[in-house]
Structures are given as structure tokens and as C-alpha cells.
Amino acid sequence: MSTMATMSEVARLAGVSLATVSFVVNGTKPVTAETRARVEQAMVDVGYRPNVLARALASRRTRxxxxxxxxxxxxxxxxxxxxxxxxxxxxxxxxxxxxxxxxxxxxxxxxxxxxxxxxxxxxxxxxxxxxxxxxxxxxxxxxxxxxxxxxxxxxxxxxxxDFETTIGEAVDALYERGHRRMLLLEASPWPPTPSGYAPPLRIMRALEEQAERRGFTFDSLGCEPTAVGGARAAARLLAEYPDVTAVITHNDGATAGFVTHLRRQGITVPDDISIVMIASSAEMAAMIDPPLEVWEAPxxxxxxxxxxxxxxxxxxxxxxxxxxxxxxxxxxxxxxxxxxx
Missing domain, CATH: 3.40.50.2300 (Response regulator)
Known part of the structure; x- marks a missing residue:
């Protein structure tokens, strides 16, 4: 049966004192880079694993x-x-x-x-x-x-x-394709309160600045981040905003349901309406039919x-x-x- 390696074994292999090994393990006193490297390599060689609780007590830090x-x-x-x-x-x-x-x-x-x-x-x-x-x-x-x-x-x-730059790039991509009526799809509750969850508010403000600078118009909808919520939002889009030609979505959970409902109503993406995702993941965008253009969150x-x-x-x-x-x-x-x- 194998036994656990000890600090003494590390010290012997590294050619240093037991105290020096303790300084390296617990971070209680500075040691030279060369000495630290020797001790750390010796720890690897003998399979030494520091006791987390003991290290915390010695250094007064839990890490x-x-x-x-x-x-x-x-x-x-x-x-x-x-x-x-x-x-x-x-x-x-x-x-x-x-x-x-x-x-x-x-x-x-x-x-x-x-x-x-x-x-x-x-x-x-x-x-x-x-x-x-x-x-x-x-x-x-x-x-x-x-x-x-x-x-x-x-x-x-x-x-x-960087939501401001992301919105600028997404608007650029839509604007250069001739889109002048856009819609932002966000998560409910919507509209957000001025002190509320920060990303939707920053996105909204960035869109307002882009619209004022470029001269396009946009509306916004919020819904539950679910497939059902997305379908309901798509129904509202068709009923209340029929002239919208592009959607910017920041609602991962609802987007698939949103696109599916449009397709069931005979609305084709992207021929009838363009859709882009922001601050999402490539995996989420790829799971939707058709795969969506996405600005992937870092x-x-x-x-x-x-x-x-x-x-x-x-x-x-x-x-x-x-x-x-x-x-x-x-x-x-x-x-x-x-x-x-």
C-alpha cells in the first residue's frame, strides 16, 4: 500500500530545508524563483499534495x-x-x-x-x-x-x-443590407427598470444612439426565455410590427420558438426577415433552423x-x-x- 509523500521528502529531493518547502507551499515568506522552481518540481516528482486546511491555517488565507x-x-x-x-x-x-x-x-x-x-x-x-x-x-x-x-x-x-461596439457592428451588418425597421427581442420583464439588469439597458441605449445617428427606427419586445415565450413574441411581431425587416435578439431561450413560429406562419428567414443574435453562443445559434448570424459572447x-x-x-x-x-x-x-x- 502506497504512502502519501511528505514535505521532508520534497525538501531532500530539492536540496532545501523543510522550512523553505513550507514557505513555498504556504506562501508565508518569499523565496527566489530558482528555489521555488526546484521545490515545485520536487513536489511533482514525489507526488506531494499540500493539505489545503493546513495551508490555510499557516498562511491565514483560504485561497x-x-x-x-x-x-x-x-x-x-x-x-x-x-x-x-x-x-x-x-x-x-x-x-x-x-x-x-x-x-x-x-x-x-x-x-x-x-x-x-x-x-x-x-x-x-x-x-x-x-x-x-x-x-x-x-x-x-x-x-x-x-x-x-x-x-x-x-x-x-x-x-x-462591450455591448456598445457589438450593437454598432450588428446594426452595421443590417443597415448595409438596407434594413431601416428593426426590432429588439429581449427577455421579460420589459421594459426594464432604470436600476435593473444591466445588459438589456446598455443594449437598448446603444440601439437608441445608433438609431438617432443613422436615422432608422426600431421597436422592442420582451418575453419569457422559453420556446412558448418566443412563439408569443413572434405572433406579436406579425400583428403589431408587420413592417419590421430585421430582428436583433438577446434572448437565448426564446429565439428558437420565435423562429419556429415565424416559419409556421409562412415567414421565411432570411428572405422575409433577417435575424441576428448578440452576446450569445455559437452553439445556440447553430441549433436554430436556419443557423443564425451571431455575435458570440466572450x-x-x-x-x-x-x-x-x-x-x-x-x-x-x-x-x-x-x-x-x-x-x-x-x-x-x-x-x-x-x-x-
């Missing part, structure tokens, strides 16, 4: 960070998996353990998580323009980073989708960046607040054509 994602009625799908996998992968690379917490919009659960002493910092998702979690974390002096942006930007560490990249911003705050006290935007990537589909005349 655990939390990703706050509110629980929704709908299933997690599409780009969300990218956020989780990107964040988890980067946390592991930086020597941290990432836990996903559903304490997203539950004040008591958030207080319990922060007060437990388990996590060193948190990454906040599903950000609202007026988000109480930011004020709470700041008052509790808990390091944090946002994947998203609040209305207040000064002093707030965040990474986010989900994994933002997950990684969110961890980097938080770890930068944890490991670099006093460093400047980091704020970054990431662009969506356009992926061609079969849903974009010239506007019907």
Missing part, C-alpha cells in the same frame, strides 16, 4: 473565491457554461479554488457566505445598474470583481461585454478576466482598480439577407 450567480427558474445554458469554465480554469491556474454560490440576490445568504470566513473574495455576475451587492461588499471590506457594470463605474473593478474570456481582476486585488493591495471590456466575435450564419422591398 477560495466565490462566483455569485443568482438562481433562475430557467436552466443554465448557452454562454453561461463558458463563464463558469473560464473562471474555474483560471482560478486553478492561479492557485485558487473557485466555488459557485447561488447567493446571488439573497442578502442573507450573501451575508452568511461573506461572514463564514471561507472565501477571500467574490466575483459578482448578473449585475444590475443599481446593485446592492457592490455596496454590501464594499462596506464589509470584501475584495470583489464584477462580470458586468453598474451605473457607478468609478472605483469599481469590472470586466464586461464568455470564457470574461470568466478568466474576472478571476484575474479579483486575484489582482487580493495579491496586489493598493494596485489600481482594473476595468476591461471584451468584444464579441461575429460568426456567420444563414439568417442575414437584404431587406425585403
Amino acid at each position: 477560495v473565491i466565490a462566483l455569485l450567480y443568482p438562481v433562475h427558474d430557467q436552466a443554465v445554458a448557452g454562454a453561461m457554461f463558458g463563464f463558469f469554465s473560464g473562471a474555474g480554469e483560471r482560478a486553478h491556474e492561479l492557485g485558487y479554488t473557485l466555488v459557485v454560490s447561488p447567493a446571488g440576490n439573497d442578502r442573507e445568504a450573501l451575508a452568511d457566505l461573506v461572514g463564514s470566513g471561507l472565501v477571500e473574495g467574490v466575483i459578482v455576475m448578473e449585475v444590475r445598474l443599481d446593485d446592492y451587492r457592490v455596496d454590501y461588499l464594499e462596506s464589509a471590506r470584501v475584495p470583489y470583481a464584477l462580470i458586468g457594470r453598474t451605473a457607478r463605474l468609478e472605483g469599481v473593478p469590472y470586466v464586461d461585454v 464568455a470564457a474570456q470574461l470568466g478568466r478576466m474576472g478571476v484575474e481582476v479579483l486575484v489582482g486585488a487580493l495579491d496586489g493591495a493598493g494596485a489600481p482598480v482594473q476595468q476591461s471590456l471584451a468584444s464579441c466575435r461575429r460568426i456567420a450564419g444563414a439568417s442575414l439577407a437584404d431587406a425585403r422591398t
